[in-house]
Amino acid sequence: xxxxxxxxxxxxxxxxxxxxxxxxxxxxxxxxxxxxxxxxxxxxxxxxxxxxxxxxxxxxxxxxxxxxxxxxxxxxxxxxxxxxxxxxxxxxxxxxxxxxxxxxxxxxxxxxxxxxxxxxxxxxxxxxxxxxxxxxxxxxxxxxxxxxxxxxxxxxxxxxxxxxxxxxxxxxxxxxxxxxxxxxxxxxxxxxxxxxxxxxxxxxxxxxxxxxxxxxxxxxxxxxxxxxxxxxxxxxxxxxxxxxxxxxxxxxxxxxxxxxxxxxxxxxxxxxxxxxxxxxxxxxxxxxxxxxxxxxxxxxxxxxxxxxxxxxxxxxxxx
Amino acid sequence: xxxxxxxxxxxxxxxxxxxxxxxxxxxxxxxxxxxxxxxxxxxxxxxxxxxxxxxxxxxxxxxxxxxxxxxxxxxxxxxxxxxxxxxxxxxxxxxxxxxxxxxxxxxxxxxxxxxxxxxxxxxxxxxxxxxxxxxxxxxxxxxxxxxxxxxxxxxxxxxxxxxxxxxxxxxxxxxxxxxxxxxxxxxxxxxxxxxxxxxxxxxxxxxxxxxxxxxxxxxxxxxxxxxxxxxxxxxxxxxxxxxxxxxxxxxxxxxxxxxxxxxxxxxxxxxxxxxxxxxxxxxxxxxxxxxxxxxxxxxxxxxxxxxxxxxxxxxxxxx
DNA sequence: CTGAAAGCGCTTACAG
DNA sequence: CTGAAAGCGCTTACAG
Numbered sequence: 001x002x003x004x005x006x007x008x009x010x011x012x013x014x015x016x017x018x019x020x021x022x023x024x025x026x027x028x029x030x031x032x033x034x035x036x037x038x039x040x041x042x043x044x045x046x047x048x049x050x051x052x053x054x055x056x057x058x059x060x061x062x063x064x065x066x067x068x069x070x071x072x073x074x075x076x077x078x079x080x081x082x083x084x085x086x087x088x089x090x091x092x093x094x095x096x097x098x099x100x101x102x103x104x105x106x107x108x109x110x111x112x113x114x115x116x117x118x119x120x121x122x123x124x125x126x127x128x129x130x131x132x133x134x135x136x137x138x139x140x141x142x143x144x145x146x147x148x149x150x151x152x153x154x155x156x157x158x159x160x161x162x163x164x165x166x167x168x169x170x171x172x173x174x175x176x177x178x179x180x181x182x183x184x185x186x187x188x189x190x191x192x193x194x195x196x197x198x199x200x201x202x203x204x205x206x207x208x209x210x211x212x213x214x215x216x217x218x219x220x221x222x223x224x225x226x227x228x229x230x231x232x233x234x235x236x237x238x239x240x241x242x243x244x245x246x247x248x249x250x251x252x253x254x255x256x257x258x259x260x261x262x263x264x265x266x267x268x269x270x271x272x273x274x275x276x277x278x279x280x281x282x283x284x285x286x287x288x289x290x291x292x293x294x295x296x297x298x299x300x301x302x303x304x305x306x307x308x309x310x311x312x313x314x315x316x317x318x319x
Numbered sequence: 320x321x322x323x324x325x326x327x328x329x330x331x332x333x334x335x336x337x338x339x340x341x342x343x344x345x346x347x348x349x350x351x352x353x354x355x356x357x358x359x360x361x362x363x364x365x366x367x368x369x370x371x372x373x374x375x376x377x378x379x380x381x382x383x384x385x386x387x388x389x390x391x392x393x394x395x396x397x398x399x400x401x402x403x404x405x406x407x408x409x410x411x412x413x414x415x416x417x418x419x420x421x422x423x424x425x426x427x428x429x430x431x432x433x434x435x436x437x438x439x440x441x442x443x444x445x446x447x448x449x450x451x452x453x454x455x456x457x458x459x460x461x462x463x464x465x466x467x468x469x470x471x472x473x474x475x476x477x478x479x480x481x482x483x484x485x486x487x488x489x490x491x492x493x494x495x496x497x498x499x500x501x502x503x504x505x506x507x508x509x510x511x512x513x514x515x516x517x518x519x520x521x522x523x524x525x526x527x528x529x530x531x532x533x534x535x536x537x538x539x540x541x542x543x544x545x546x547x548x549x550x551x552x553x554x555x556x557x558x559x560x561x562x563x564x565x566x567x568x569x570x571x572x573x574x575x576x577x578x579x580x581x582x583x584x585x586x587x588x589x590x591x592x593x594x595x596x597x598x599x600x601x602x603x604x605x606x607x608x609x610x611x612x613x614x615x616x617x618x619x620x621x622x623x624x625x626x627x628x629x630x631x632x633x634x635x636x637x638x
Numbered sequence: 639c640t641g642a643a644a645g646c647g648c649t650t651a652c653a654g
Numbered sequence: 655c656t657g658a659a660a661g662c663g664c665t666t667a668c669a670g
Contacts, residue, residue: 001432003663014641019665029639049433050378051663053369055646061412061434069394069401079388082415091430093380094413096401111410113320114368115380240589247591270559272566272591322647333657338649348655370647374662 002043011039022047053116062293063112064094065105065122073263073282074123077140080286081121088294093117109133119293124151124184136296140289143184144305150296151305152289154280156185160192162312163232163260164200166276170319171230171258174204177221177242179211179234193232214238218245225249229257236261236268239275239317259317273316280310321362330358341366372435381612382431383413384424384441392582392601393442396459399605400440407613412436428452438612443470443503455615459608462503463624469615470624471608473599475504479511481631482551482579483519485595489638490549490577493523496540496561498530498553512551533557537564544568548576555580555587558594558636578636592635599629 004022008015013032020028021036039045053059062085066074078094085092093115095108105125112120113135120135124142127133127149142151167174176193179186190206197204205228209217214234218241221231225246233239239261246253253259253273261268264279288306295302323341327334332351339347340355358364372378381404385393397413404411412434414427424444431439432454439454443461446452446468461470486493495512498505509525516523524547528536533553537560540550544565552558558580565572572578572592580587583598607625614621 004665005663015664016641016643016666017639020640023665027639032639046429046433048373048435048663050369050372050435051646052665053646054367054373054648054663055665057646059369069388069398070391072389072391072394075388075391075394079415082388082413086414091412091414091434093410094401095405095410096398110365114365115410116367116369237585244589266556267586267589270563270586271589324647334648335650335657335659336655339656342649346655351655367647370662371649372662373647373664374649376662 001048002045004045004047006043007036007039007045010043011036057116059116059118060089061091061093061115061117062290063108063115063117063120063122064092065097065108065120066094067097067123069096072265073280074141076282077286077289080283080288081290082286083283084287084290084294090118090294097123109135119297121289121293136293138289138293138296140285141185142305143188144307145184146305148303150292150302152285152292153305153307154185154285155307155310156188157192159262159278159280159310160189161196162278162310163193163262164196166260166312166314166318167230167258168319169200171202173228173230174202175207175221175224175228175231175257176204177207177209177217177231177233177238180208209234209238214241215245218242222246222249222251225251225257230259231257232260234262236263236265236275236277239277240267240271243271243273243275243317253317254319258319261317264311264313268313268315271317276315276318277313278310279313281308284308320367321364323364323366325362326355326358326364329362330355376435378435378437379408380410380412380434380436381609382427382434382436382439382441383411384416384427384439385413386416386442388415391584392599393460395601396605396608399602399607400609401605402602403606403609403613409437409613416442428454438616440608440612455612457608457612457615459604460504461624462507463626464503465624467622469611469621471604471611472624472626473504473604474626474629475507476511478581478597478599478629479508480515481597481629482512482581483515485579485631485633485637486549486577487638488519490521492547492549493521494526494540494543494547494550494576495523496526496528496536496550496552496557499527528553528557533560534564537561541565541568541570544570544576549578550576551579553581555582555584555594555596558596559586559590562590562592562594562636572636573638577638580636583630583632587632587634590636595634595637596632597629598632600627603627 004015004018007018021033069075097104120137124139138150140152142153144153178190181187209220214237217238222245239259261275261277264277268275268277285308323334323337326337337355340352388394416423439456443458457469459471461472463472497509500506528539533556541564558578580594580596583596587594587596604627
């Protein structure tokens with residue numbers, strides 16, 4: 001790899017002048033600019049980003065933390081983040097926090113900082129109060145918490161409403177399958193569901209299920225199949241398992257009960273029946289996260305959380 | 320962020336000594352080592368990786384190129400790569416080449432090199448002969464080509480054989496749905512299928528289908544549904560679309576025809592019938608790619624391609 | 639408009 | 655075992 005010195009020597013100027021040219025400084029005569037640019041092209045000189053970073057403390061690199069790439073939801077968020085970063089000339093340093101424990105997060109942030117990243121995009125987690133991060137940071141997949149962290153929040157309130165409206169007033173008892181309420185996003189959505197049902201005077205059952213075993217979770221729900229005519233599942237995978245379990249029990253969907261998933265996984269199109277669900281627009285979540293981070297990096301602060309709209313998708317598991 | 324100078328001053332030694340200690344050099348007295356280590360812990364000093372990289376030309380960063388994160392297959396490969404890199408203390412700089420055109424690839428490689436990455440893991444593409452890469456490079460999702468590129472190759476020969484054996488000698492005419500044969504991996508697999516069928520004296524039909532429209536591809540295949548009793552689909556998504564199209568035409572699987580996918584997508588478990596398929600072990604592909612790259616970086620060369628075993632998965636779309 | 643010099647935070651010969 | 659110095663490849667005041 002050739003360096004700025006090589007260019008300077010070949011063009012017969014100082015390295016300072018070359019530096020001015022590759023940084024688009026206006027204080028260069030057109031003649032020398034032309035001369036130097038020709039040499040740059042000729043030897044295909046690429047400035048060493050590492051040296052630049054060392055001086056400028058700007059790496060044009062963003063650190064990203066994701067819980068799990070096997071989950072399409074997160075994969076699409078990354079996709080959205082990248083689509084923005086690439087356009088703006090930023091690179092992405094990506095880490096996976098398989099079990100999403102806090103220690104892992106802090107380690108990753110440390111690693112990022114060693115590499116002088118300009119900002120961090122991470123799934124929501126509790127930032128220890130002691131950690132006073134100078135690095136701009138955005139959290140996605142977060143609940144709508146009002147602190148001074150920039151949060152990208154799926155509109156869980158509307159998500160709950162949309163689920164209920166997908167039921168088309170055809171439900172008389174609703175089973176809400178959910179993950180533990182200590183998860184803030186779960187709480188937001190369940191509260192919204194409960195609110196809506198109360199408004200409509202429709203009774204409901206809350207069923208907390210395991211976080212890692214959708215098959216068992218389906219059994220837990222269908223044990224009580226005589227007590228509801230609609231199920232709102234944790235997400236699409238959980239809904240798909242409920243379909244399988246219903247087949248085993250010879251229950252028809254939506255005739256015996258309507259079923260609603262969450263996330264609009266590709267899967268929804270291929271089950272029988274296809275699954276009505278809520279699209280969280282993960283790509284848009286990612287894009288929004290990236291835009292907000294770049295804003296923060298460029299000094300544009302805004303204390304508001306970004307609320308991302310959700311879209312109900314009607315398929316054959318509801319009327 | 321504190322620097323090596325801060326540590327040196329606080330510990331009353333030179334920066335050279337501090338450097339020796341953070342690099343585990345043996346030539347340091349236990350007393351000074353202890354003294355310095357205490358300071359390091361006290362002020363939570365983290366060496367600046369960027370400065371280290373500038374001097375050493377080793378960044379402990381790997382550049383990774385993926386065609387598409389929305390495809391679970393690639394997402395799992397990344398997962399495998401990361402699991403190894405993280406263990407070895409490497410970071411991953413990731414780029415997405417949405418349309419996988421060659422120019423994109425070369426741009427990404429350029430970007431990587433500006434950041435002094437130590438090596439590259441990329442999906443297979445034609446390296447221009449002019450490009451003489453000094454950087455270690457490994458290609459995954461590649462055909463078994465014999466040049467001096469380190470390639471990670473799915474065992475497409477066995478993949479073809481496994482498809483045929485999933486049919487359990489119950490097929491008399493086989494429809495092979497495939498992408499264009501100009502794709503080397505496609506060619507490998509189709510050749511293997513044809514070989515096997517010839518050996519067994521089973522007639523077959525080759526049907527080339529669109530690369531982007533699985534639904535249309537399903538229609539193209541089922542137009543000829545009276546002419547076969549087994550379909551080997553491009554992959555699991557294509558197989559799932561064939562199931563949907565068969566439902567529309569009131570055809571039963573496997574009674575009217577057996578069906579085989581490829582990739583072992585989660586989807587396979589949730590269709591009716593569930594889909595028999597071939598698992599390419601994408602996580603293992605990723606792990607192998609990472610291991611081979613680290614070997615290359617550490618000077619352990621091997622001209623052989625790594626062949627990754629595939630695993631047939633029997634479900635209900637075959638007998 | 640241009641160049642010599644200092645400095646970003648490290649590492650590593652070199653000398654002692 | 656330890657430190658002063660040079661250097662990795664850049665950028666940016668400073669002086670002219």
